Amino acid sequence: MPGLEDLYREIILDHYRSPRNRGTLETPPAHMAKGHNPLCGDEIQVYLIVGDGYVEDVKISGQGCSISQSSASMMSAAVKGKTVHEARRMIDAFRSMMSVHERAVAGNRIDHEEPDDYSDVKLGDLDALRGVVKFPVRIKCATLSWNTLTQALEEATA
Numbered sequence: 001m002p003g004l005e006d007l008y009r010e011i012i013l014d015h016y017r018s019p020r021n022r023g024t025l026e027t028p029p030a031h032m033a034k035g036h037n038p039l040c041g042d043e044i045q046v047y048l049i050v051g052d053g054y055v056e057d058v059k060i061s062g063q064g065c066s067i068s069q070s071s072a073s074m075m076s077a078a079v080k081g082k083t084v085h086e087a088r089r090m091i092d093a094f095r096s097m098m099s100v101h102e103r104a105v106a107g108n109r110i111d112h113e114e115p116d117d118y119s120d121v122k123l124g125d126l127d128a129l130r131g132v133v134k135f136p137v138r139i140k141c142a143t144l145s146w147n148t149l150t151q152a153l154e155e156a157t158a
């Protein structure tokens with residue numbers, strides 16, 4: 001019987017091989033933000049159309065490792081059609097999933113800090129990236145598209 005790690009690997013590879021919402025959107029009306037992770041050479045462009053408080057459309061282009069590209073694919077599927085508020089909550093929840101461990105790995109005490117509760121946020125396939133926190137050098141690969149989405153959201157809602 002395959003373990004959870006194998007299932008996670010399957011999900012990540014599936015998004016890497018068949019990325020969702022791949023492509024570009026015309027700017028304007030879309031807003032575009034670029035992200036770059038020099039540690040790994042990952043590049044991401046996020047195209048975003050926000051209207052009436054909703055993420056109406058999102059497209060991803062770029063290149064890089066399987067973690068960066070699959071995270072971007074999962075992110076695009078997760079936020080498309082959501083409200084801007086829901087998308088921001090999802091960004092926070094994903095960052096929290098990645099950074100709590102980053103702090104722990106750095107050897108800092110985190111027990112005085114009550115983490116925000118994101119149990120209401122459904123991350124779906126993104127849960128597959130939970131294992132990345134065991135490899136601190138890859139965390140920037142996983143969070144690249146999310147930081148880029150944050151930029152694009154700020155521009156689109158400015």
Ligand code: ZN
Pocket residue numbers: 037040041042064065066067068141
């Ligand atoms: Zn990478």
